Amino acid sequence: MLSVSFDEIIAKLNAGKLYDFPGGVHPEDKKLLTSQAEIQTVSLPEKLIIPIRQHVGTEGRLAISVGDRVKKGQPLTRSSHPFAIPVHAPTSGKVTEIGPHVTAHPSGLNEQAITIIPDGHDEWTSLTPLSDYTAHSSEKVVEALCDAGISGMGGAGFPTHIKASGTKKIEFMVINGVECEPYITADDRLMREHAWQVRQGTDVLAHLIKPQVIIIAIEDNKPEALKAMQIACQDSADIRVVSVPTKYPAGGEKQLIQVLTGREVPRDGLPADIGVLMFNVGTCYAIADAIFQGKPLVERVVTVTGEAVEKPCNVWALIGTPVNHLLKEAGYNPTKQAQPQVVMGGPMMGFTLNDADVPVVKITNCLLVPASGELIDEDNERPCIRCSACADACPASLLPQQLFWHAKAHEYDKAQEYNLFDCIECGACAYVCPSEIPLVHYYRQAKSSIRQQRDEKARAEKARERFEARKARLEREKIEREEKHRRAKEARENKTPAGSSKDKVAAALARAKAKRAGKEENNTEQDQSATQTDKQAKVAAAVARAKAKKAGGQQSDSKDNQDRSDNVADEKKQQVAAAVARAKAKKTQRDSKSAPDKNSAASEENSSAQSENRATDEVSTQSAEDSKKQRVAAAVARAKAKKAQRDSKSAPDKSSPSGIAKR
Numbered sequence: 001m002l003s004v005s006f007d008e009i010i011a012k013l014n015a016g017k018l019y020d021f022p023g024g025v026h027p028e029d030k031k032l033l034t035s036q037a038e039i040q041t042v043s044l045p046e047k048l049i050i051p052i053r054q055h056v057g058t059e060g061r062l063a064i065s066v067g068d069r070v071k072k073g074q075p076l077t078r079s080s081h082p083f084a085i086p087v088h089a090p091t092s093g094k095v096t097e098i099g100p101h102v103t104a105h106p107s108g109l110n111e112q113a114i115t116i117i118p119d120g121h122d123e124w125t126s127l128t129p130l131s132d133y134t135a136h137s138s139e140k141v142v143e144a145l146c147d148a149g150i151s152g153m154g155g156a157g158f159p160t161h162i163k164a165s166g167t168k169k170i171e172f173m174v175i176n177g178v179e180c181e182p183y184i185t186a187d188d189r190l191m192r193e194h195a196w197q198v199r200q201g202t203d204v205l206a207h208l209i210k211p212q213v214i215i216i217a218i219e220d221n222k223p224e225a226l227k228a229m230q231i232a233c234q235d236s237a238d239i240r241v242v243s244v245p246t247k248y249p250a251g252g253e254k255q256l257i258q259v260l261t262g263r264e265v266p267r268d269g270l271p272a273d274i275g276v277l278m279f280n281v282g283t284c285y286a287i288a289d290a291i292f293q294g295k296p297l298v299e300r301v302v303t304v305t306g307e308a309v310e311k312p313c314n315v316w317a318l319i320g321t322p323v324n325h326l327l328k329e330a331g332y333n334p335t336k337q338a339q340p341q342v343v344m345g346g347p348m349m350g351f352t353l354n355d356a357d358v359p360v361v362k363i364t365n366c367l368l369v370p371a372s373g374e375l376i377d378e379d380n381e382r383p384c385i386r387c388s389a390c391a392d393a394c395p396a397s398l399l400p401q402q403l404f405w406h407a408k409a410h411e412y413d414k415a416q417e418y419n420l421f422d423c424i425e426c427g428a429c430a431y432v433c434p435s436e437i438p439l440v441h442y443y444r445q446a447k448s449s450i451r452q453q454r455d456e457k458a459r460a461e462k463a464r465e466r467f468e469a470r471k472a473r474l475e476r477e478k479i480e481r482e483e484k485h486r487r488a489k490e491a492r493e494n495k496t497p498a499g500s501s502k503d504k505v506a507a508a509l510a511r512a513k514a515k516r517a518g519k520e521e522n523n524t525e526q527d528q529s530a531t532q533t534d535k536q537a538k539v540a541a542a543v544a545r546a547k548a549k550k551a552g553g554q555q556s557d558s559k560d561n562q563d564r565s566d567n568v569a570d571e572k573k574q575q576v577a578a579a580v581a582r583a584k585a586k587k588t589q590r591d592s593k594s595a596p597d598k599n600s601a602a603s604e605e606n607s608s609a610q611s612e613n614r615a616t617d618e619v620s621t622q623s624a625e626d627s628k629k630q631r632v633a634a635a636v637a638r639a640k641a642k643k644a645q646r647d648s649k650s651a652p653d654k655s656s657p658s659g660i661a662k663r
Contacts, residue, residue, distance in 0.1 A: 004262035006171050006275075010213065012262075013240060019262040021255045023395040024247045025428045027182050027348065029221065033305045033312040035185040039193060040315045042329045048090050048116045048320035049359040050076060051103045055151035056158045057083030059112070068095045071125040073296050075147075076114055085159050086149045088296040089116060090318035092123040104344055104361050106444055108354035116320070127294030138165070138208050141291070148290035149297045149362075154280030155349075156253075157363045160287070163277060164208045171275035172261060173211035175202055175284060177218040177225060178244055178251035181346030184366040186301040187281050189314045191218070191225035194285055195232040201284030202239065204291050209277060214239045215260055216281075221246045248348065249426040253278050255395050267422060282365075302360060304330040306369035308337050317360045323367060324356040336371040343368040347375055348427035349440075382435040390429035390439065396422050400429040404439050407446035412453070415446050423447075540574070541630065545637065 004019075012018070053059035060077030063086075064070060070089040077086045093116045100110035133141050146161040154176055175198070179187040191198060206214055216233065218226045220243045233239040244250055244259060254265045256278070263274045271278055282300060289295040298319055305312040310331030317326060323342060334340060343350040344358070345366055390400035399418055406415035423443050430439045 003264070006212070009172070009261050013215075013242065013260075018242070018244065018259050021250075021258045021395050022397050023393050023428060024249065024255075025393050025431050026246070027248055027431055029182045029246075030305075031183065031185050031188070031221070033183065034303050034314055035188055037189075037313050039189050039301055040313050040329075042315045042317065042321075042326065044091060044118045044120065044122075045318075045321050045325040046117070047096075047322070048093070048118065048318060049101055049113050049322060049357075050087050050090065050116065050320040051101070051111050051113045051359065051361060052077055052087060053111065054087060054157065054319070054361045054363070055085055056156060057081075057085070060084045060086050062098065062114075064095050064114070066095055066098055069093070069119075070095060070116065071123050073127065073298060074125045075149075075296075082162060083159060085146055085151060085161070086296075087114075087319070088149055088298050089125075090298040090320050091116070091118045092121050093118040102355045102358055104353075104358050104364060106351040107448065113359070129294035130291050133204060133291050134207060141204065141208060144290060145287060148286070148295070150283065150286050150290060151297075151362055152280060153282035153286065153300060153362055153365070154251075155345075155363055155365070160279070160283055163279075164205060166209075166272055166277070168272045169275060170209050170211045170272065170277050171213065172277075173202075173205060173209055173214045174256065174260060174276060174278040175214070175216040175281055176251060176253070176256060176278055177216060177222075177229070177281045178256060179222070180219060180246070180248045180251035181348055181366070182248075183305045183368055184303050184346050185305075186303045186314055186365045188222050188225050190285060190301050191222075191281055192228050195225075195228040197288040198229065198281050198284045199232040199239075200292060201287035202233075204287050205279060205284065206238070211277070216241045217244050217256055217260060218242070219244050219246050219250065248428065249395055249424070252395065252424050252426060254424065267419070297362060300360075300362065300364070302326065302364055303366040304369070305366065306343075307371035307374050308333055308369040317364075319360060319362060321360045322356070323353065323358050323360065326360070326367060327356065327369065330369075332369060337369075338372045341370060343370065343375075348431065349425055351444075376430075376436050380436045381438065384435055384437060387434060389432045389434065393428040393432045395426060395428060396424055398423060400439055403446075404437065404442055407442040410446075410449070412446055412450050416450065420446060420450075541633075545633070 052062070058079070058081050060079035060081075062076070063078045064074075064076055069092075070076070071092045072089055074089045075086045076089055077084075079086070095114060096117050097115035099112070101113035101115070102108060103111045103113065105111070130136055130141060130144055142161045142165045145164065146159070150160045152158045152160060152163075177187055177191055177198075179185070202214060202216070214236075216229055216239060218229060218241065220226070226241065226243055230241045233241055242260065244256070249255055250259060253271065257271055257274075257276050258264055261274075261276060263276065265271050265276075266273055286297045286300075290297070299316050300319065301314055302317040303312075303314050304326050309327065310333055311329075313330055315326065315329065323344075327342070340356070342353045342356060343366075344353055344364060345351060345368070347368060347370075350366065350368060384401060384404065386401065388401065391398070394400055396419075400423075402418050403415055403420055403423065406412070406418065407420070412420075420443065425440050425443060427440050430437065433439060
């Protein structure tokens with residue numbers, strides 16, 4: 001719930017009254033060094049170094065390669081990611097290198113950058129302005145802002161197209177022209193010289209956002225800029241140009257919103273949550289260039305100041321211009337410094353560069369080159385005396401002393417308990433510190449370490465999620481395979497159409513198995529029957545031989561032969577009868593196993609006939625062998641009979657019984 005209503009705010013604005021924020025300081029502004037000189041155009045540097053990421057968000061993908069010739073305004077990167085905006089070639093030339101390079105950051109770390117050697121022609125690529133932007137959809141205009149690579153130029157670098165395409169209802173759109181940091185006059189000179197283009201950019205934003213009220217806020221130490229903007233906006237009743245009392249850091253986003261509306265941005269929220277959006281005047285100028293001329297963001301105004309340069313000035317600097325080139329243009333005098341020092345930004349929120357080859361980026365608004373003794377020496381840090389001056393000056397109502405202790409001791413959890421990330425790094429605490437402790441540096445280091453730990457934790461968490469996702473995917477695929485196999489098996493079992501080829505094959509296999517089983521059974525029966533017949537034949541032969549012997553052996557050879565022939569004939573008949581019986585039994589068994597068709601029956605009859613023929617042949621063969629054996633046995637019997645006859649002639653008659661018994 002908002003603490004101050006819309007009507008109350010409008011009433012106070014109409015009365016020329018504003019709200020205030022806690023803390024704040026009044027440092028010496030030293031703006032006169034550059035505020036009275038017009039913006040200059042500098043010469044082309046020997047090389048331009050364009051970092052791929054110059055905004056809050058992700059970097060784009062390279063759209064060029066080493067060796068390519070590029071034109072001014074040509075996109076160097078592209079991406080479909082909403083938080084990735086492109087960078088463009090600041091002039092025409094040749095791409096000579098793509099790789100890590102030291103960039104504008106307090107850490108001094110290297111980032112991916114593109115190096116271009118200008119060819120001096122400054123040839124533009126084809127441009128597509130949207131002069132009649134009201135005739136196009138909001139989406140088309142937002143897309144044009146994104147393609148132009150416009151991000152917040154007041155210091156945050158937030159992509160403008162994201163902020164301009166929000167869905168929340170906006171009551172106040174604030175154009176920030178306060179520029180409260182000492183030394184810096186880039187926005188002041190821009191409003192003085194290009195007030196109408198700032199107004200054009202404001203109109204484009206108003207068309208996209210549709211706020212109820214537009215407020216252009218300018219600090220009261222810039223009367224010329226205030227007057228220029230009032231003239232540029234006098235034809236619009238929706239735009240209010242408001243003079244803000246000089247107090248540092250009144251130009252901070254949260255502090256300026258509190259001054260104008262009396263509302264406080266939530267700790268974990270955004271200005272849009274309380275119905276307010278804020279843009280920098282430099283951003284408005286870039287929007288006008290992109291929409292009405294089709295030019296992407298390739299240059300900006302930079303203040304080069306400090307007592308160590310002979311010609312402090314504001315210049316139009318191409319994005320990617322090395323700092324040392326601008327220092328040369330401003331007449332840098334190294335003899336005025338005990339050791340080389342260049343601060344990017346103002347004396348309150350800026351940071352010292354580690355290398356003068358650092359390039360200008362979209363959020364670079366000032367290069368401060370102080371002479372010896374001009375700024376507080378950070379090497380003069382002394383112990384804290386616990387005076388609480390830092391807490392009185394803090395505009396965010398924090399406890400800088402406790403934050404300093406925990407940050408210095410690397411007790412980051414405790415530092416976060418004291419709301420470390422609510423610190424806007426304005427430097428007011430360090431400015432009033434009698435011990436000259438560089439408090440903001442400790443806070444920045446602590447924030448950087450915490451972000452690094454969060455990033456590592458986030459990467460580890462993402463790696464764990466990827467591993468678990470892969471494990472779940474493999475398990476899911478396994479289950480799907482098993483389910484697929486199960487369904488296929490069930491389909492095979494349930495699929496039984498009549499007359500199918502599979503059923504025919506199965507039936508044929510069943511018949512073959514049955515036939516084999518029948519053959520084995522018949523063979524067993526035949527073997528048993530043959531064995532029994534052979535035994536009977538042998539018994540009959542033995543009985544016949546015994547009868548012949550009992551006859552006395554005195555019968556003639558013709559009679560013995562006749563008996564043996566009769567016996568052989570009887571055996572033959574018995575064997576034939578046994579074979580016929582086996583054949584009939586086999587046929588009966590086959591008839592009991594009726595076949596499904598006539599062809600099977602015919603084949604079984606043929607098999608039966610063949611079996612009978614084979615049985616007859618076997619009997620014939622066996623009879624021939626038995627006849628031979630019987631002839632041999634008859635011959636042996638005759639020989640024995642002759643021997644017995646001879647013995648009976650020589651022996652008395654009473655010995656005959658004993659002789660017969662002996663035989």
